[in-house]
Amino acid sequence: MGKVLDAIDPKLAEWMEAQPLWFVSTAPLAEDGHVNVSPRGHDTFSVLGPKRVGWVDYTGSGIETIAHLRENGRICVMFTSFDGCPRIVRLHGTGTVLLPGEAGFEEVVARHPDNPSTRAVIAVDVTRVSDSCGWGVPVMDVREERDLIRLHAEKKGPDGMHEYRAQKNAFSIDGLRGL
Numbered sequence: 001m002g003k004v005l006d007a008i009d010p011k012l013a014e015w016m017e018a019q020p021l022w023f024v025s026t027a028p029l030a031e032d033g034h035v036n037v038s039p040r041g042h043d044t045f046s047v048l049g050p051k052r053v054g055w056v057d058y059t060g061s062g063i064e065t066i067a068h069l070r071e072n073g074r075i076c077v078m079f080t081s082f083d084g085c086p087r088i089v090r091l092h093g094t095g096t097v098l099l100p101g102e103a104g105f106e107e108v109v110a111r112h113p114d115n116p117s118t119r120a121v122i123a124v125d126v127t128r129v130s131d132s133c134g135w136g137v138p139v140m141d142v143r144e145e146r147d148l149i150r151l152h153a154e155k156k157g158p159d160g161m162h163e164y165r166a167q168k169n170a171f172s173i174d175g176l177r178g179l
Contacts, residue, residue: 005130013047016053017046023077026075028068038060051126051127056115063169063170066120067177077090090129091128094127096122100120115153117153
């Protein structure tokens with residue numbers, strides 16, 4: 001049986017930051033809106049305090065997380081262990097989108113390797129931390145990180161990335177404002 005924790009303690013923070021893959025889930029308010037679950041990886045996640053986390057958000061083909069957060073702020077971040085002891089941790093909370101030049105953006109970006117695909121920082125004020133067994137999660141080995149996001153951004157260059165975001169990241173699949 002899982003347990004609900006009061007906050008993110010240092011041992012849990014260390015475990016979460018070591019996970020090579022984690023997931024973010026958001027949804028619009030509309031009853032017919034699309035729930036979005038996005039995988040995340042690379043060295044982008046930081047525990048910023050006992051009830052606050054953040055990550056560097058890279059440019060992707062969609063903008064659902066940012067659009068949903070701007071509309072309603074609801075978010076769940078899930079970590080799962082694919083090796084060693086089985087474990088699942090969920091962080092429920094309220095997310096905020098921080099763009100370059102806004103307070104808090106540099107605090108998170110400075111903790112991670114520079115990446116030309118960086119488009120925003122997502123900060124989450126955590127309201128619930130739950131820890132469960134993960135017994136049903138398979139054991140898997142991580143071979144390596146994919147470097148495609150960085151290579152794509154380098155090939156496009158700053159102007160190309162600006163144009164790509166204007167085309168692909170202006171609105172979510174439900175028509176909510178993105179970037």
